[in-house]
Amino acid sequence: MVQPLDVLTVGNALVDVIARENDEFLELVGVVKNSMTMVDEETALRIYDLMGPATEVSGGSAANTAVGVAAFGGNAGFIGRTRDDQVGDFFRHDIEAAGVRCAGGITTEGLATGRSYIIVTPDAHRTMCTYLGAANQLEVADIPTGLVEAAAITYIEGYLWDQPAAKDAIREIGDRVAAAGNQFAFTLSDSFCVDRNREEFLDLIEHRFDIVFANEAELCSLFQTDDFDAAFEGIRARCDVVAVTRSEKGSILARGEEIVEIPAAPTDVVDTTGAGDLYAAGVLFGLTHGMSLAESGQHGAIAAAEVISHVGARPVTDLRTLIA
Protein backbone atom coordinates (compact mmCIF):
# COMPACT_ATOMS: atom_id res chain seq x y z
CA MET A 1 0.00 0.00 0.00
CA VAL A 2 1.49 3.34 -1.09
CA GLN A 3 1.53 6.15 1.51
CA PRO A 4 -1.04 8.85 0.53
CA LEU A 5 0.41 12.08 -0.88
CA ASP A 6 -1.10 15.56 -0.96
CA VAL A 7 0.90 16.56 -4.02
CA LEU A 8 3.01 14.57 -6.47
CA THR A 9 5.07 16.66 -8.90
CA VAL A 10 6.69 15.49 -12.13
CA GLY A 11 9.46 17.40 -13.86
CA ASN A 12 13.11 17.83 -14.74
CA ALA A 13 15.56 16.83 -12.01
CA LEU A 14 18.15 19.62 -12.13
CA VAL A 15 20.90 21.08 -9.98
CA ASP A 16 21.12 24.87 -10.23
CA VAL A 17 24.54 26.44 -10.81
CA ILE A 18 24.01 30.08 -9.82
CA ALA A 19 26.29 33.06 -10.46
CA ARG A 20 25.81 36.81 -10.25
CA GLU A 21 26.60 38.59 -13.51
CA ASN A 22 25.82 41.92 -15.18
CA ASP A 23 23.36 42.30 -18.07
CA GLU A 24 26.34 42.45 -20.47
CA PHE A 25 27.05 38.82 -19.64
CA LEU A 26 23.66 37.82 -21.06
CA GLU A 27 24.55 39.54 -24.33
CA LEU A 28 27.94 37.85 -24.35
CA VAL A 29 26.44 34.37 -24.08
CA GLY A 30 23.49 35.36 -26.31
CA VAL A 31 20.43 34.56 -24.18
CA VAL A 32 17.18 36.46 -23.62
CA LYS A 33 16.88 37.96 -20.15
CA ASN A 34 14.37 36.25 -17.80
CA SER A 35 13.95 33.32 -20.19
CA MET A 36 14.83 29.65 -19.88
CA THR A 37 16.85 28.38 -22.84
CA MET A 38 17.48 24.69 -23.42
CA VAL A 39 21.12 24.18 -24.35
CA ASP A 40 23.20 21.19 -25.41
CA GLU A 41 26.17 20.02 -23.37
CA GLU A 42 28.68 21.92 -25.51
CA THR A 43 26.83 25.22 -25.09
CA ALA A 44 26.34 24.54 -21.39
CA LEU A 45 30.09 24.07 -20.93
CA ARG A 46 30.85 27.22 -22.93
CA ILE A 47 28.52 29.27 -20.68
CA TYR A 48 29.98 27.66 -17.55
CA ASP A 49 33.50 28.55 -18.70
CA LEU A 50 32.45 32.20 -18.96
CA MET A 51 30.53 32.28 -15.67
CA GLY A 52 32.04 33.52 -12.42
CA PRO A 53 32.32 31.44 -9.24
CA ALA A 54 29.02 29.67 -8.62
CA THR A 55 26.83 28.24 -5.89
CA GLU A 56 25.33 24.81 -6.53
CA VAL A 57 21.91 24.06 -5.05
CA SER A 58 19.27 21.56 -6.07
CA GLY A 59 16.53 22.95 -8.29
CA GLY A 60 14.13 21.93 -11.05
CA SER A 61 10.79 23.72 -11.20
CA ALA A 62 8.43 20.89 -10.17
CA ALA A 63 10.98 19.56 -7.67
CA ASN A 64 11.08 23.00 -6.00
CA THR A 65 7.29 22.91 -5.78
CA ALA A 66 7.35 19.51 -4.06
CA VAL A 67 9.92 20.81 -1.55
CA GLY A 68 7.68 23.83 -0.92
CA VAL A 69 4.67 21.61 -0.17
CA ALA A 70 6.83 19.62 2.28
CA ALA A 71 8.07 22.87 3.88
CA PHE A 72 4.41 23.68 4.68
CA GLY A 73 4.10 20.27 6.34
CA GLY A 74 2.36 18.57 3.41
CA ASN A 75 3.07 15.07 2.07
CA ALA A 76 4.88 15.56 -1.20
CA GLY A 77 6.45 13.34 -3.84
CA PHE A 78 8.54 13.97 -6.95
CA ILE A 79 9.23 11.98 -10.12
CA GLY A 80 12.22 12.89 -12.30
CA ARG A 81 15.23 11.20 -13.81
CA THR A 82 18.85 11.56 -12.64
CA ARG A 83 22.13 9.76 -13.27
CA ASP A 84 24.30 7.87 -10.76
CA ASP A 85 26.83 10.74 -10.64
CA GLN A 86 27.82 13.33 -8.02
CA VAL A 87 25.32 15.93 -9.26
CA GLY A 88 22.59 13.26 -9.13
CA ASP A 89 23.68 12.42 -5.56
CA PHE A 90 23.29 16.09 -4.60
CA PHE A 91 19.83 16.22 -6.15
CA ARG A 92 18.52 13.07 -4.52
CA HIS A 93 20.07 13.90 -1.15
CA ASP A 94 18.55 17.37 -1.04
CA ILE A 95 15.02 16.47 -2.09
CA GLU A 96 14.84 13.54 0.34
CA ALA A 97 16.40 15.63 3.13
CA ALA A 98 13.61 18.15 2.51
CA GLY A 99 11.09 15.42 3.29
CA VAL A 100 9.95 14.72 -0.28
CA ARG A 101 9.45 11.16 -1.45
CA CYS A 102 11.72 11.00 -4.52
CA ALA A 103 11.00 8.49 -7.29
CA GLY A 104 12.00 8.13 -10.92
CA GLY A 105 14.77 6.31 -12.71
CA ILE A 106 18.47 6.62 -11.98
CA THR A 107 20.40 5.93 -15.17
CA THR A 108 23.78 4.22 -14.91
CA GLU A 109 25.02 5.25 -18.35
CA GLY A 110 24.46 7.95 -20.93
CA LEU A 111 23.92 11.63 -20.17
CA ALA A 112 24.91 13.22 -16.85
CA THR A 113 22.37 14.58 -14.35
CA GLY A 114 20.87 17.81 -15.68
CA ARG A 115 22.05 21.26 -14.66
CA SER A 116 20.53 24.70 -14.96
CA TYR A 117 23.06 27.53 -15.26
CA ILE A 118 21.30 30.49 -13.64
CA ILE A 119 22.53 34.03 -14.10
CA VAL A 120 21.21 36.45 -11.48
CA THR A 121 21.50 40.06 -12.66
CA PRO A 122 21.80 43.06 -10.29
CA ASP A 123 18.01 43.61 -10.51
CA ALA A 124 17.57 40.12 -8.89
CA HIS A 125 16.06 38.65 -12.07
CA ARG A 126 17.16 35.21 -13.19
CA THR A 127 18.00 33.96 -16.68
CA MET A 128 18.43 30.22 -17.13
CA CYS A 129 20.36 28.03 -19.56
CA THR A 130 19.37 24.43 -18.94
CA TYR A 131 21.23 21.30 -19.95
CA LEU A 132 18.64 18.56 -19.39
CA GLY A 133 20.98 15.57 -19.52
CA ALA A 134 19.45 12.52 -17.85
CA ALA A 135 16.23 14.46 -17.10
CA ASN A 136 15.57 14.25 -20.84
CA GLN A 137 15.12 10.50 -20.57
CA LEU A 138 12.05 10.38 -18.32
CA GLU A 139 9.89 7.48 -19.44
CA VAL A 140 6.83 5.45 -18.50
CA ALA A 141 8.97 2.98 -16.53
CA ASP A 142 9.94 5.81 -14.14
CA ILE A 143 6.42 6.06 -12.70
CA PRO A 144 6.18 3.77 -9.68
CA THR A 145 3.04 1.64 -9.34
CA GLY A 146 0.37 3.26 -7.21
CA LEU A 147 2.10 6.61 -6.65
CA VAL A 148 -0.09 8.70 -8.97
CA GLU A 149 -3.18 6.94 -7.58
CA ALA A 150 -2.10 7.87 -4.03
CA ALA A 151 -1.74 11.62 -4.73
CA ALA A 152 -4.67 14.01 -4.29
CA ILE A 153 -3.08 16.29 -6.92
CA THR A 154 -0.46 15.38 -9.53
CA TYR A 155 1.37 18.43 -10.91
CA ILE A 156 3.29 18.51 -14.20
CA GLU A 157 5.69 21.19 -15.47
CA GLY A 158 5.33 22.50 -19.02
CA TYR A 159 9.09 22.19 -19.53
CA LEU A 160 8.57 18.43 -19.95
CA TRP A 161 6.92 19.05 -23.32
CA ASP A 162 10.30 19.88 -24.81
CA GLN A 163 11.17 16.19 -24.42
CA PRO A 164 9.35 13.87 -26.80
CA ALA A 165 10.08 10.77 -24.68
CA ALA A 166 8.48 12.36 -21.63
CA LYS A 167 5.15 12.85 -23.38
CA ASP A 168 4.31 9.16 -23.24
CA ALA A 169 5.02 9.19 -19.52
CA ILE A 170 2.76 12.23 -19.03
CA ARG A 171 -0.08 10.63 -21.01
CA GLU A 172 0.24 7.52 -18.87
CA ILE A 173 0.18 9.68 -15.72
CA GLY A 174 -2.90 11.53 -17.01
CA ASP A 175 -4.74 8.26 -17.60
CA ARG A 176 -3.93 7.07 -14.09
CA VAL A 177 -4.98 10.38 -12.52
CA ALA A 178 -8.30 10.21 -14.36
CA ALA A 179 -8.87 6.55 -13.48
CA ALA A 180 -8.26 7.28 -9.80
CA GLY A 181 -10.56 10.31 -9.86
CA ASN A 182 -7.73 12.56 -8.61
CA GLN A 183 -6.81 16.07 -9.77
CA PHE A 184 -4.31 16.96 -12.48
CA ALA A 185 -2.41 20.25 -12.28
CA PHE A 186 -0.09 21.97 -14.72
CA THR A 187 2.24 24.97 -14.97
CA LEU A 188 2.93 26.71 -18.27
CA SER A 189 6.58 27.08 -17.06
CA ASP A 190 7.91 29.71 -19.52
CA SER A 191 6.48 31.93 -22.26
CA PHE A 192 8.88 30.52 -24.88
CA CYS A 193 7.96 27.00 -23.79
CA VAL A 194 4.31 27.97 -24.35
CA ASP A 195 5.26 29.30 -27.76
CA ARG A 196 6.83 25.98 -28.72
CA ASN A 197 3.82 23.92 -27.54
CA ARG A 198 0.79 26.22 -27.79
CA GLU A 199 -1.74 23.98 -29.56
CA GLU A 200 -0.96 20.99 -27.39
CA PHE A 201 -1.14 23.03 -24.17
CA LEU A 202 -4.52 24.53 -25.14
CA ASP A 203 -5.89 21.09 -25.91
CA LEU A 204 -4.60 19.58 -22.66
CA ILE A 205 -5.90 22.48 -20.55
CA GLU A 206 -9.34 22.05 -22.16
CA HIS A 207 -9.48 18.28 -21.78
CA ARG A 208 -7.03 17.10 -19.18
CA PHE A 209 -5.91 19.59 -16.53
CA ASP A 210 -8.09 20.66 -13.59
CA ILE A 211 -5.72 23.26 -12.14
CA VAL A 212 -3.45 25.56 -14.16
CA PHE A 213 -0.63 27.87 -12.99
CA ALA A 214 0.87 30.61 -15.15
CA ASN A 215 2.46 34.02 -14.97
CA GLU A 216 1.23 36.99 -17.01
CA ALA A 217 3.70 36.55 -19.88
CA GLU A 218 2.99 32.82 -20.21
CA LEU A 219 -0.77 33.35 -20.17
CA CYS A 220 -0.61 36.12 -22.79
CA SER A 221 1.66 33.92 -24.92
CA LEU A 222 -0.84 31.05 -24.68
CA PHE A 223 -3.61 33.16 -26.19
CA GLN A 224 -1.26 35.29 -28.32
CA THR A 225 -2.63 38.52 -26.92
CA ASP A 226 -1.42 41.59 -25.01
CA ASP A 227 -4.79 41.82 -23.23
CA PHE A 228 -4.31 40.17 -19.84
CA ASP A 229 -8.03 40.28 -18.95
CA ALA A 230 -8.98 38.52 -22.17
CA ALA A 231 -6.32 35.86 -21.59
CA PHE A 232 -7.48 35.38 -18.01
CA GLU A 233 -11.09 34.89 -19.20
CA GLY A 234 -9.82 32.44 -21.79
CA ILE A 235 -7.99 30.22 -19.29
CA ARG A 236 -10.74 30.46 -16.66
CA ALA A 237 -13.29 29.09 -19.13
CA ARG A 238 -11.10 26.04 -19.79
CA CYS A 239 -10.26 24.66 -16.33
CA ASP A 240 -11.60 24.35 -12.77
CA VAL A 241 -8.95 26.36 -10.92
CA VAL A 242 -6.50 28.88 -12.34
CA ALA A 243 -3.78 30.83 -10.47
CA VAL A 244 -1.82 33.55 -12.27
CA THR A 245 1.18 35.38 -10.78
CA ARG A 246 1.82 39.01 -11.69
CA SER A 247 5.21 39.78 -10.04
CA GLU A 248 4.95 42.79 -7.69
CA LYS A 249 1.22 43.10 -8.47
CA GLY A 250 0.59 39.81 -6.63
CA SER A 251 -1.62 37.10 -8.07
CA ILE A 252 -5.15 36.41 -9.22
CA LEU A 253 -6.99 33.11 -8.77
CA ALA A 254 -10.31 31.85 -10.11
CA ARG A 255 -12.49 28.82 -9.38
CA GLY A 256 -15.79 28.81 -11.26
CA GLU A 257 -17.43 32.18 -10.63
CA GLU A 258 -15.13 32.98 -7.69
CA ILE A 259 -12.23 35.34 -8.38
CA VAL A 260 -9.74 36.55 -5.75
CA GLU A 261 -6.81 38.91 -6.01
CA ILE A 262 -3.90 38.40 -3.59
CA PRO A 263 -1.28 41.11 -3.00
CA ALA A 264 2.41 40.14 -3.13
CA ALA A 265 3.89 39.58 0.35
CA PRO A 266 6.49 42.26 1.21
CA THR A 267 10.15 41.20 1.04
CA ASP A 268 13.62 42.27 -0.07
CA VAL A 269 14.16 40.70 -3.49
CA VAL A 270 17.58 39.02 -3.78
CA ASP A 271 17.00 36.33 -6.44
CA THR A 272 13.65 35.67 -8.13
CA THR A 273 14.55 32.05 -9.00
CA GLY A 274 11.81 29.72 -7.78
CA ALA A 275 9.16 32.39 -7.14
CA GLY A 276 6.56 30.73 -9.38
CA ASP A 277 7.48 27.24 -8.15
CA LEU A 278 6.96 28.20 -4.52
CA TYR A 279 3.79 30.14 -5.28
CA ALA A 280 2.39 26.93 -6.77
CA ALA A 281 3.51 25.01 -3.67
CA GLY A 282 1.54 27.33 -1.38
CA VAL A 283 -1.60 27.15 -3.50
CA LEU A 284 -1.42 23.36 -3.87
CA PHE A 285 -0.86 22.96 -0.13
CA GLY A 286 -3.91 25.14 0.54
CA LEU A 287 -6.12 23.32 -1.95
CA THR A 288 -5.22 19.92 -0.46
CA HIS A 289 -5.84 21.13 3.10
CA GLY A 290 -9.39 22.38 2.76
CA MET A 291 -8.50 26.06 2.53
CA SER A 292 -10.42 28.73 0.66
CA LEU A 293 -9.10 30.00 -2.66
CA ALA A 294 -7.97 33.24 -0.97
CA GLU A 295 -6.13 31.40 1.82
CA SER A 296 -4.47 29.14 -0.74
CA GLY A 297 -3.32 32.20 -2.70
CA GLN A 298 -1.96 33.79 0.47
CA HIS A 299 0.07 30.65 1.18
CA GLY A 300 1.45 30.97 -2.35
CA ALA A 301 2.37 34.63 -1.83
CA ILE A 302 4.16 33.90 1.45
CA ALA A 303 6.15 30.99 0.00
CA ALA A 304 7.15 33.06 -3.05
CA ALA A 305 8.27 35.95 -0.83
CA GLU A 306 10.44 33.62 1.24
CA VAL A 307 12.24 32.12 -1.74
CA ILE A 308 13.02 35.42 -3.48
CA SER A 309 14.56 36.85 -0.29
CA HIS A 310 17.69 34.68 -0.69
CA VAL A 311 19.82 32.96 -3.34
CA GLY A 312 18.40 29.59 -4.45
CA ALA A 313 15.01 28.26 -5.50
CA ARG A 314 14.03 26.31 -2.39
CA PRO A 315 12.89 27.67 0.99
CA VAL A 316 15.47 27.89 3.78
CA THR A 317 12.77 28.45 6.40
CA ASP A 318 10.04 26.14 7.76
CA LEU A 319 7.14 27.78 5.90
CA ARG A 320 4.71 26.85 8.70
CA THR A 321 6.40 29.39 10.98
CA LEU A 322 5.87 32.15 8.38
CA ILE A 323 2.16 31.38 8.18
CA ALA A 324 1.83 31.46 11.98
Added chain:
Amino acid sequence: MVQPLDVLTVGNALVDVIARENDEFLELVGVVKNSMTMVDEETALRIYDLMGPATEVSGGSAANTAVGVAAFGGNAGFIGRTRDDQVGDFFRHDIEAAGVRCAGGITTEGLATGRSYIIVTPDAHRTMCTYLGAANQLEVADIPTGLVEAAAITYIEGYLWDQPAAKDAIREIGDRVAAAGNQFAFTLSDSFCVDRNREEFLDLIEHRFDIVFANEAELCSLFQTDDFDAAFEGIRARCDVVAVTRSEKGSILARGEEIVEIPAAPTDVVDTTGAGDLYAAGVLFGLTHGMSLAESGQHGAIAAAEVISHVGARPVTDLRTLIA
Protein backbone atom coordinates in the same frame (compact mmCIF):
# COMPACT_ATOMS: atom_id res chain seq x y z
CA MET B 1 58.92 32.55 -17.67
CA VAL B 2 56.29 32.16 -14.94
CA GLN B 3 54.02 35.18 -14.27
CA PRO B 4 54.93 36.76 -10.90
CA LEU B 5 52.49 36.12 -8.05
CA ASP B 6 51.88 38.12 -4.90
CA VAL B 7 50.66 35.10 -2.98
CA LEU B 8 50.75 31.37 -3.73
CA THR B 9 48.71 29.21 -1.34
CA VAL B 10 48.97 25.44 -0.89
CA GLY B 11 46.26 23.37 0.73
CA ASN B 12 43.39 20.93 0.49
CA ALA B 13 41.16 21.38 -2.57
CA LEU B 14 37.66 20.95 -1.13
CA VAL B 15 34.08 21.69 -2.05
CA ASP B 16 31.98 22.78 0.94
CA VAL B 17 28.60 21.12 1.46
CA ILE B 18 26.81 23.49 3.84
CA ALA B 19 23.62 22.90 5.83
CA ARG B 20 21.98 24.70 8.73
CA GLU B 21 21.36 22.44 11.71
CA ASN B 22 20.73 22.80 15.44
CA ASP B 23 23.34 22.01 18.10
CA GLU B 24 21.59 18.66 18.73
CA PHE B 25 22.69 17.58 15.25
CA LEU B 26 26.35 17.92 16.30
CA GLU B 27 25.70 15.57 19.24
CA LEU B 28 23.89 13.15 16.95
CA VAL B 29 26.84 12.86 14.56
CA GLY B 30 29.31 13.09 17.45
CA VAL B 31 31.55 16.03 16.52
CA VAL B 32 32.97 18.86 18.64
CA LYS B 33 31.40 22.24 17.89
CA ASN B 34 33.62 24.73 15.96
CA SER B 35 36.19 22.02 15.21
CA MET B 36 37.33 20.45 11.97
CA THR B 37 37.26 16.65 12.09
CA MET B 38 38.86 14.50 9.40
CA VAL B 39 36.48 11.69 8.47
CA ASP B 40 36.72 8.69 6.17
CA GLU B 41 34.35 8.26 3.23
CA GLU B 42 31.98 6.00 5.16
CA THR B 43 31.60 8.51 8.01
CA ALA B 44 31.25 11.36 5.51
CA LEU B 45 28.39 9.58 3.79
CA ARG B 46 26.70 8.81 7.12
CA ILE B 47 26.84 12.50 8.10
CA TYR B 48 25.59 13.55 4.65
CA ASP B 49 22.65 11.15 4.95
CA LEU B 50 21.64 12.83 8.21
CA MET B 51 22.17 16.41 6.94
CA GLY B 52 19.35 18.56 5.62
CA PRO B 53 19.30 20.08 2.11
CA ALA B 54 22.68 21.64 1.37
CA THR B 55 24.38 24.36 -0.63
CA GLU B 56 27.56 23.38 -2.47
CA VAL B 57 30.26 26.04 -2.87
CA SER B 58 33.97 25.72 -3.43
CA GLY B 59 36.07 25.96 -0.28
CA GLY B 60 39.32 24.74 1.22
CA SER B 61 41.10 27.04 3.66
CA ALA B 62 44.16 28.02 1.62
CA ALA B 63 42.09 28.12 -1.59
CA ASN B 64 39.72 30.61 0.06
CA THR B 65 42.72 32.74 1.00
CA ALA B 66 43.97 32.77 -2.61
CA VAL B 67 40.49 33.83 -3.82
CA GLY B 68 40.49 36.60 -1.20
CA VAL B 69 43.85 37.93 -2.43
CA ALA B 70 42.46 37.96 -5.99
CA ALA B 71 39.28 39.72 -4.79
CA PHE B 72 41.53 42.55 -3.54
CA GLY B 73 43.11 42.72 -7.00
CA GLY B 74 46.25 40.77 -6.12
CA ASN B 75 47.92 38.09 -8.24
CA ALA B 76 47.18 34.80 -6.54
CA GLY B 77 47.88 31.13 -7.19
CA PHE B 78 46.79 27.89 -5.55
CA ILE B 79 48.20 24.36 -5.48
CA GLY B 80 45.98 21.46 -4.43
CA ARG B 81 44.91 18.08 -5.76
CA THR B 82 41.51 17.22 -7.22
CA ARG B 83 40.02 14.34 -9.19
CA ASP B 84 38.54 14.43 -12.71
CA ASP B 85 34.98 14.27 -11.33
CA GLN B 86 32.04 16.71 -11.13
CA VAL B 87 33.04 18.03 -7.71
CA GLY B 88 36.58 18.57 -9.03
CA ASP B 89 35.11 20.42 -12.02
CA PHE B 90 33.19 22.74 -9.64
CA PHE B 91 36.34 23.41 -7.63
CA ARG B 92 38.59 24.18 -10.59
CA HIS B 93 35.90 26.27 -12.34
CA ASP B 94 35.27 28.42 -9.29
CA ILE B 95 38.87 29.13 -8.33
CA GLU B 96 39.83 30.01 -11.91
CA ALA B 97 36.67 32.11 -12.37
CA ALA B 98 37.75 34.02 -9.26
CA GLY B 99 40.99 34.92 -11.05
CA VAL B 100 43.30 32.55 -9.21
CA ARG B 101 45.92 30.59 -11.11
CA CYS B 102 45.10 26.99 -10.16
CA ALA B 103 47.80 24.32 -10.29
CA GLY B 104 48.28 20.88 -8.80
CA GLY B 105 47.56 17.38 -9.98
CA ILE B 106 44.23 16.09 -11.25
CA THR B 107 43.99 12.38 -10.52
CA THR B 108 42.10 10.18 -12.97
CA GLU B 109 41.57 7.27 -10.60
CA GLY B 110 41.34 6.59 -6.90
CA LEU B 111 39.63 8.81 -4.36
CA ALA B 112 37.03 11.42 -5.33
CA THR B 113 37.60 15.18 -4.97
CA GLY B 114 37.50 16.15 -1.29
CA ARG B 115 34.44 17.57 0.42
CA SER B 116 33.92 19.40 3.68
CA TYR B 117 30.51 18.89 5.28
CA ILE B 118 29.87 22.13 7.13
CA ILE B 119 27.17 22.45 9.76
CA VAL B 120 26.18 26.04 10.49
CA THR B 121 24.40 26.30 13.86
CA PRO B 122 21.88 29.07 14.71
CA ASP B 123 24.67 31.11 16.38
CA ALA B 124 26.38 31.30 12.90
CA HIS B 125 29.31 29.12 14.04
CA ARG B 126 30.58 26.40 11.74
CA THR B 127 31.60 22.83 12.52
CA MET B 128 33.35 20.87 9.78
CA CYS B 129 33.67 17.19 8.91
CA THR B 130 36.16 16.85 6.09
CA TYR B 131 36.62 13.95 3.73
CA LEU B 132 39.97 14.73 2.07
CA GLY B 133 39.69 12.30 -0.85
CA ALA B 134 42.03 13.27 -3.69
CA ALA B 135 43.37 16.23 -1.68
CA ASN B 136 45.08 13.64 0.50
CA GLN B 137 47.36 12.69 -2.39
CA LEU B 138 49.19 15.99 -2.85
CA GLU B 139 52.77 15.20 -3.79
CA VAL B 140 56.02 16.79 -4.97
CA ALA B 141 55.03 16.27 -8.62
CA ASP B 142 52.05 18.64 -8.11
CA ILE B 143 54.31 21.68 -7.68
CA PRO B 144 54.85 23.28 -11.11
CA THR B 145 58.36 24.38 -11.98
CA GLY B 146 59.02 28.03 -11.19
CA LEU B 147 55.72 28.79 -9.44
CA VAL B 148 57.05 28.93 -5.86
CA GLU B 149 60.03 30.95 -7.10
CA ALA B 150 57.62 33.46 -8.74
CA ALA B 151 55.57 34.11 -5.58
CA ALA B 152 56.51 36.87 -3.11
CA ILE B 153 54.81 34.87 -0.34
CA THR B 154 53.97 31.16 -0.33
CA TYR B 155 51.31 30.26 2.26
CA ILE B 156 50.69 26.76 3.64
CA GLU B 157 47.74 25.51 5.69
CA GLY B 158 48.38 23.45 8.83
CA TYR B 159 45.70 20.98 7.77
CA LEU B 160 48.22 19.55 5.28
CA TRP B 161 50.20 18.06 8.17
CA ASP B 162 47.51 15.45 8.66
CA GLN B 163 48.63 13.94 5.34
CA PRO B 164 52.02 12.18 5.47
CA ALA B 165 52.44 12.31 1.67
CA ALA B 166 51.96 16.07 1.61
CA LYS B 167 54.87 16.67 3.99
CA ASP B 168 57.44 15.84 1.33
CA ALA B 169 55.77 18.35 -0.98
CA ILE B 170 55.83 21.01 1.74
CA ARG B 171 59.52 20.38 2.48
CA GLU B 172 60.28 20.73 -1.22
CA ILE B 173 58.28 23.97 -1.35
CA GLY B 174 60.13 25.27 1.72
CA ASP B 175 63.49 24.58 0.10
CA ARG B 176 62.44 26.40 -3.06
CA VAL B 177 61.08 29.38 -1.10
CA ALA B 178 64.35 29.65 0.80
CA ALA B 179 66.51 29.27 -2.34
CA ALA B 180 64.54 32.05 -4.06
CA GLY B 181 64.78 34.33 -1.03
CA ASN B 182 60.98 34.62 -0.86
CA GLN B 183 58.75 34.55 2.20
CA PHE B 184 57.08 31.49 3.70
CA ALA B 185 53.76 31.86 5.54
CA PHE B 186 51.72 29.42 7.58
CA THR B 187 48.38 29.11 9.33
CA LEU B 188 47.86 26.85 12.34
CA SER B 189 44.41 26.01 10.85
CA ASP B 190 42.67 24.39 13.87
CA SER B 191 43.44 23.84 17.55
CA PHE B 192 43.04 20.07 17.26
CA CYS B 193 45.30 20.09 14.21
CA VAL B 194 47.87 21.94 16.36
CA ASP B 195 47.41 19.30 19.05
CA ARG B 196 48.18 16.53 16.58
CA ASN B 197 51.33 18.22 15.23
CA ARG B 198 52.60 20.49 18.03
CA GLU B 199 56.31 19.64 18.07
CA GLU B 200 56.63 19.79 14.32
CA PHE B 201 54.76 23.10 14.10
CA LEU B 202 56.95 24.69 16.79
CA ASP B 203 60.07 23.54 15.01
CA LEU B 204 58.89 24.81 11.61
CA ILE B 205 57.78 28.17 13.03
CA GLU B 206 61.20 28.58 14.64
CA HIS B 207 63.22 27.56 11.58
CA ARG B 208 61.11 27.85 8.44
CA PHE B 209 58.14 30.19 8.52
CA ASP B 210 58.46 33.97 8.28
CA ILE B 211 54.77 34.81 8.75
CA VAL B 212 52.34 32.93 11.00
CA PHE B 213 48.54 33.18 11.26
CA ALA B 214 46.52 31.76 14.14
CA ASN B 215 43.43 32.32 16.20
CA GLU B 216 43.43 32.50 19.99
CA ALA B 217 42.52 28.84 20.54
CA GLU B 218 45.16 27.59 18.10
CA LEU B 219 47.87 29.78 19.60
CA CYS B 220 47.03 28.71 23.16
CA SER B 221 47.00 25.08 22.02
CA LEU B 222 50.44 25.52 20.42
CA PHE B 223 51.98 26.60 23.73
CA GLN B 224 49.61 24.51 25.89
CA THR B 225 48.59 27.50 27.95
CA ASP B 226 45.46 29.47 28.86
CA ASP B 227 47.49 32.67 29.01
CA PHE B 228 47.00 34.41 25.67
CA ASP B 229 49.62 37.09 26.36
CA ALA B 230 52.26 34.47 27.12
CA ALA B 231 51.37 32.53 23.96
CA PHE B 232 51.52 35.71 21.88
CA GLU B 233 54.99 36.52 23.27
CA GLY B 234 56.03 32.96 22.49
CA ILE B 235 55.02 33.10 18.83
CA ARG B 236 56.30 36.63 18.31
CA ALA B 237 59.79 35.59 19.45
CA ARG B 238 59.84 32.81 16.85
CA CYS B 239 58.89 34.50 13.55
CA ASP B 240 59.06 37.81 11.67
CA VAL B 241 55.36 38.59 11.38
CA VAL B 242 52.49 37.15 13.40
CA ALA B 243 48.77 37.87 13.01
CA VAL B 244 46.28 36.46 15.54
CA THR B 245 42.50 36.71 15.21
CA ARG B 246 40.32 37.00 18.32
CA SER B 247 36.74 36.77 16.94
CA GLU B 248 34.66 39.82 17.97
CA LYS B 249 37.71 41.30 19.78
CA GLY B 250 39.41 41.83 16.40
CA SER B 251 43.03 40.89 15.79
CA ILE B 252 46.56 41.61 16.98
CA LEU B 253 49.62 41.69 14.73
CA ALA B 254 53.31 41.95 15.53
CA ARG B 255 56.44 42.54 13.44
CA GLY B 256 59.65 42.82 15.49
CA GLU B 257 58.98 45.42 18.18
CA GLU B 258 55.86 46.76 16.43
CA ILE B 259 52.49 45.57 17.78
CA VAL B 260 49.11 46.74 16.45
CA GLU B 261 45.60 45.86 17.55
CA ILE B 262 42.85 46.00 14.91
CA PRO B 263 39.15 46.07 15.87
CA ALA B 264 36.75 43.70 14.10
CA ALA B 265 34.85 45.38 11.24
CA PRO B 266 31.13 45.66 12.03
CA THR B 267 28.81 43.21 10.23
CA ASP B 268 25.81 40.93 10.68
CA VAL B 269 27.21 37.45 11.27
CA VAL B 270 25.45 34.79 9.14
CA ASP B 271 28.11 32.07 8.77
CA THR B 272 31.62 32.30 10.21
CA THR B 273 33.07 29.83 7.67
CA GLY B 274 36.13 31.34 5.99
CA ALA B 275 36.63 34.21 8.47
CA GLY B 276 40.24 33.23 9.24
CA ASP B 277 40.99 32.42 5.60
CA LEU B 278 39.83 35.83 4.41
CA TYR B 279 41.56 37.63 7.27
CA ALA B 280 44.80 36.03 6.09
CA ALA B 281 44.02 37.13 2.52
CA GLY B 282 43.68 40.77 3.55
CA VAL B 283 46.90 40.72 5.57
CA LEU B 284 48.88 38.93 2.83
CA PHE B 285 47.54 41.38 0.21
CA GLY B 286 48.63 44.29 2.41
CA LEU B 287 52.08 42.86 3.10
CA THR B 288 52.72 42.28 -0.62
CA HIS B 289 51.53 45.78 -1.54
CA GLY B 290 53.81 47.87 0.66
CA MET B 291 51.21 48.56 3.34
CA SER B 292 51.90 49.11 7.01
CA LEU B 293 51.15 46.34 9.49
CA ALA B 294 48.04 48.25 10.66
CA GLU B 295 46.73 48.74 7.12
CA SER B 296 47.34 45.07 6.36
CA GLY B 297 45.40 44.10 9.49
CA GLN B 298 42.54 46.40 8.47
CA HIS B 299 42.37 44.71 5.08
CA GLY B 300 42.13 41.41 6.92
CA ALA B 301 39.32 42.68 9.16
CA ILE B 302 37.31 43.98 6.19
CA ALA B 303 37.68 40.74 4.20
CA ALA B 304 36.69 38.65 7.23
CA ALA B 305 33.62 40.82 7.85
CA GLU B 306 32.51 40.40 4.24
CA VAL B 307 32.75 36.61 4.25
CA ILE B 308 30.89 36.09 7.55
CA SER B 309 27.97 38.26 6.37
CA HIS B 310 26.73 35.50 4.01
CA VAL B 311 26.73 31.72 3.58
CA GLY B 312 29.95 30.37 2.04
CA ALA B 313 33.67 30.87 2.64
CA ARG B 314 34.57 33.05 -0.34
CA PRO B 315 33.77 36.75 -0.90
CA VAL B 316 30.77 37.61 -3.08
CA THR B 317 31.88 41.25 -3.36
CA ASP B 318 34.85 42.87 -5.09
CA LEU B 319 36.85 43.57 -1.91
CA ARG B 320 38.44 46.65 -3.51
CA THR B 321 35.09 48.44 -3.37
CA LEU B 322 34.83 47.75 0.39
CA ILE B 323 38.26 49.27 1.00
CA ALA B 324 37.36 52.38 -1.00
